[in-house]
Amino acid sequence: MDRNETIPEITAKIFAARAERGLTFAGLAEVVGCSPVFLAAVCYRQASATPEQARKLLHALGLPETLLPQLTAYPIKGGLMPTVPADPFLYRFHEILQVYGLPLKAVVQEAFGDGIMSAIDFTVDVEKEADPKGDRVKIVMSGKFLPYRRW
Amino acid sequence: MDRNETIPEITAKIFAARAERGLTFAGLAEVVGCSPVFLAAVCYRQASATPEQARKLLHALGLPETLLPQLTAYPIKGGLMPTVPADPFLYRFHEILQVYGLPLKAVVQEAFGDGIMSAIDFTVDVEKEADPKGDRVKIVMSGKFLPYRRW
Amino acid sequence: MDRNETIPEITAKIFAARAERGLTFAGLAEVVGCSPVFLAAVCYRQASATPEQARKLLHALGLPETLLPQLTAYPIKGGLMPTVPADPFLYRFHEILQVYGLPLKAVVQEAFGDGIMSAIDFTVDVEKEADPKGDRVKIVMSGKFLPYRRW
Amino acid sequence: MDRNETIPEITAKIFAARAERGLTFAGLAEVVGCSPVFLAAVCYRQASATPEQARKLLHALGLPETLLPQLTAYPIKGGLMPTVPADPFLYRFHEILQVYGLPLKAVVQEAFGDGIMSAIDFTVDVEKEADPKGDRVKIVMSGKFLPYRRW
Amino acid sequence: MDRNETIPEITAKIFAARAERGLTFAGLAEVVGCSPVFLAAVCYRQASATPEQARKLLHALGLPETLLPQLTAYPIKGGLMPTVPADPFLYRFHEILQVYGLPLKAVVQEAFGDGIMSAIDFTVDVEKEADPKGDRVKIVMSGKFLPYRRW
Amino acid sequence: MDRNETIPEITAKIFAARAERGLTFAGLAEVVGCSPVFLAAVCYRQASATPEQARKLLHALGLPETLLPQLTAYPIKGGLMPTVPADPFLYRFHEILQVYGLPLKAVVQEAFGDGIMSAIDFTVDVEKEADPKGDRVKIVMSGKFLPYRRW
Amino acid sequence: MDRNETIPEITAKIFAARAERGLTFAGLAEVVGCSPVFLAAVCYRQASATPEQARKLLHALGLPETLLPQLTAYPIKGGLMPTVPADPFLYRFHEILQVYGLPLKAVVQEAFGDGIMSAIDFTVDVEKEADPKGDRVKIVMSGKFLPYRRW
Amino acid sequence: MDRNETIPEITAKIFAARAERGLTFAGLAEVVGCSPVFLAAVCYRQASATPEQARKLLHALGLPETLLPQLTAYPIKGGLMPTVPADPFLYRFHEILQVYGLPLKAVVQEAFGDGIMSAIDFTVDVEKEADPKGDRVKIVMSGKFLPYRRW
Amino acid sequence: MDRNETIPEITAKIFAARAERGLTFAGLAEVVGCSPVFLAAVCYRQASATPEQARKLLHALGLPETLLPQLTAYPIKGGLMPTVPADPFLYRFHEILQVYGLPLKAVVQEAFGDGIMSAIDFTVDVEKEADPKGDRVKIVMSGKFLPYRRW
């Protein structure tokens, strides 16, 4: 994955080391003891690791511990892509919001009341669904429901 | 749910009838025989129903069959909200893309190869996860993986 | 307050009745039993009232109870103004974000860790501070701190 | 806090020195004799320090006095983030404006008349509110009310 | 002056009455006892008149007093034109900002310190300067200097 | 004044020399024989100096004459700031246009006919108005009126 | 020419009358005594006619004289199309600016000095150039050169 | 002409050589045997020269022939300025499009039918018109008319 | 196909008549004697029909001949969708441009020289390619190559 000038230097170092050692996010996540998506988010500086997680990751990648603060600091998140991403993989999520956003709001709020699904107390995972007509990507999001406060 | 001038007339009629009869998308979806999110998408003109589905829906809502073509026609999709939605419920999905988009791309393509998760051959469903620290919204997306063609 | 075409009809009705009866948000809030800012948010369809709150409000304004569902429904929030508001009162909040946003992030996260101040489990109130050099507007926001989840 | 290319060099130096010496904005503010948020604003070049404040700050950080003019010059403010910030912490303030902006205007102008809360003759402070359901962030803004002039 | 759909109805009524009676802003301003630019700002709902000013204006125009609240209410200001106006008269002010904005900042802050010229405690007037090479438009702005607060 | 990457190199050199020698635009303008705002505009490459003006300026700043062509060349103007500037000093001029633009158009064209105030055959100057309630910034613009041609 | 909702009503009336009577801008311009492009600009409310011109035009179109003020008033110009027009005919002028704008600036300023070609003291005319390889559109613009003022 | 970071390196080299040798586009165009505007377009990489033209140009400027491919390659055109240029000279062309675009379309299509003026099979030239009231810039565009194809 | 407020009235009438009579663009195109895509473009007012074509179309749809001028007039083209369309069918063409635009430019200009494929002297047709793995949409565009003119 190349040519994204807004990607942090630490990310580039991690991707290089991962490629060199033939590692995968799936494998590294097992070592670190977390979800592969969360691990990739740490690598892109979209999440902050605990010192212990950072240490394990750097060790597995053969990178020096001096990089540890760059993985545990609280990053300025977002901003890795334009508002509407041009990359087709990323764009599909924008399209899903445009097409299924209001239907989701209607169904969720019908069941939960006026509020939102948290994107902070939130996890997202990926699974591969084998399918004779072509394998499917399954994405499971789980966010705490936050009801609006009346005061 | 009110004040969205880009929402089609047929949608407004359905929401009014649903409120009057005290129906829910969950209940209507059982009658129609489909997912509640898909049903809500039909009501927002983001999906086209089969004639049979449309007939059942109109009947349950007490609306005339003359509206049927408005539910089975192939709509111009999207455009119900600004590019970056201002509504907090909807915005969170934009935030998830900004923060977890590239990590998801990294993990999915590591497992599947160069390609995308289809947003067309695609389903999305909602579940309520009881949790002592506060109920959680679970959203499950499933899209066919489409590998890039080389030619 | 006039000429904002995106303002909902119910809002216009409430503002007219309030002007006619010489009521204030401060006074109405006491009747309804909530904060004046929350009440104004209900009137602009940025918050949903409980049925009891809605009934008290409509009664105080001399408006019919048939409008009640329009105050208790879960609204599509935001969108009453452009992304960067042109009105000078509103713009100042955008300016505060541009100038003091990152300093606030630095100070809050230093004290709380990686996370955000919720805008959902959130209250905001206004006070008048008498000051010989000119009265001051005091705005007090209180939002639950939400730490980022690691998974 | 990393990867924000628009952040001034002097800011980066201060953050590095602060991390190395294990200092906090809270602690530095006591040394300098000002609010932690104001101090952070000085560090981000969103506010200009007095020469005395600048000297104390540089001394505490172990940075040379030659940097003093960079802390006392009148900066071009704003521009550290996009118009609508992608970072979730920062975005919430945009959301608060979108949702509670007009209600705040209605309540403030009802009490003060036609005018604005100054963002220049303005202070903002942060407090931690302990709460059994989860600690809360309290943000207190205080700005001089400026009535519109008729001429 | 026509075809601006965002112009308030009250403005259209005033312009029609003014044209019919052959009045000018200069003449009306004398009757009302204020500056012509301020008066025009009241008519465009960019400023709020005192009840006395509003009464005099309506009387001079032959419009009913029932319109008075529309001239004294505190308007949502701005928004009469796009961010960068297409009209050549209006655009020139944008151009002046683009070309002379930073020079003005340098000269004003050199003389006054870190702060701004208020656009609230502010007046603007127009004069005609006779000039053999072609008459000149003289625009005089006067705004209170607001120094940034340190706290 | 720092951190504006679009500011030309020659501007940075001039600001540095001016600070080192403790000069002001007001003082330099007397030496060069022009208005301080015009001089600042030359320094920002928003105006082209005559060779004589450029020579005097460089001499006063102790800069080499080889920089002369950079002050006399015809620059590509504008572009030093975003379309809507984030800096509060600069933004106020945008706000003045949004709020008082159409009123100014109405008053000027009532007096002059269909046309514009030139931003080319144009001067702008700054004065300090002492005022017991706080000093005021006075900005005087003078532009040739250009009537629209009919052909 | 249809479907442009920003086109003024008076324009629509003129186009309808012109079509009904089988008139052309070329023919009408002879009657009115002006250039066809100027006449079309008057009809689109991009220019103001003299009372005499307006009277002749309305007479030729068989429209009532009560419309005269709508043709002589000073319009808010521009705004008939998006910033970058989608219509291919109109877009080509945007493309010409993108491709040949800086070359034109270099050549014009080399010959005239630092300044601009006025778009106010300006005429534009159209001719048909017969050409065996396909007729050509010739557009001739003539604008007064305005040198920048030094002050 | 300076400070435009999107201007290609080859352009900067040509401008420097031209200034050093005291050459003009008018003079160089005679040597190369083409129009000065076309020549300037070649220098800005908005047009591709023939090898012979490129050789003559480089020779006249005293630049090495190794730069020839940079003048004959087919460039990615446009992109030298923002969509709406901030420079006053360039902006006027945008203004002309906004004000006179639809009138031009009406007059051209009345004479030619449904189609466009080509911006590819296109020339543009500049002349100086002496005028006692001030010299005028004359710009002559000539583009092949392309009728829309029906199929 | 519904809910697109920018779609012309004549288009809505044609779609209604077509649905009522059970006609298709394929069938209508045979009657009119043109390509189905061109016919659909006429119906969307993106192309102008000849009087004969318009007459045949209206007759086949059972619509009155008084609508004929609305099909033969030269329309303002484009503008039926936002710059980046939200509808997934339409968006894919934007994606193709983003992904394959520069490769197409490289291959076409390698074969043809510096120039463009005309979008005016242009046809586009659709075919259905049967394929055991799923039918394919074949789109064939043919546009005259226009070489850039040197002058």
Place this chain on the structure above:
Amino acid sequence: MDRNETIPEITAKIFAARAERGLTFAGLAEVVGCSPVFLAAVCYRQASATPEQARKLLHALGLPETLLPQLTAYPIKGGLMPTVPADPFLYRFHEILQVYGLPLKAVVQEAFGDGIMSAIDFTVDVEKEADPKGDRVKIVMSGKFLPYRRW
């Protein structure tokens, strides 16, 4: 083809080697065994090559095999141009979408049902059509039809 700062380094290397060796995409594609457009897409990092394809390409260009991973990695696609490209060749495809997008949707969905043409399972090729009135560019796109899923 020059001056596009977002173009990846590997692309620049390939273009340089291709120019030096006098190779064409057409010729290289034969060596690699794929379509010239696909090959150009690989070179622009808009498509990922197989290791075998990458090896053949590098060999033909005389580039080292160490570059192979840069051609086989899964790139972040798009983003080589602004949303609406300024280059005339590229813009025409945007124009085709604006003008013929909805007609294409109408014709394709009439034949295939509610769904889209895939831009992933997709090929695009270029041919030269000799034509006495001027050669034509023929572009053939073929994408799998993806019907919307109902669930």
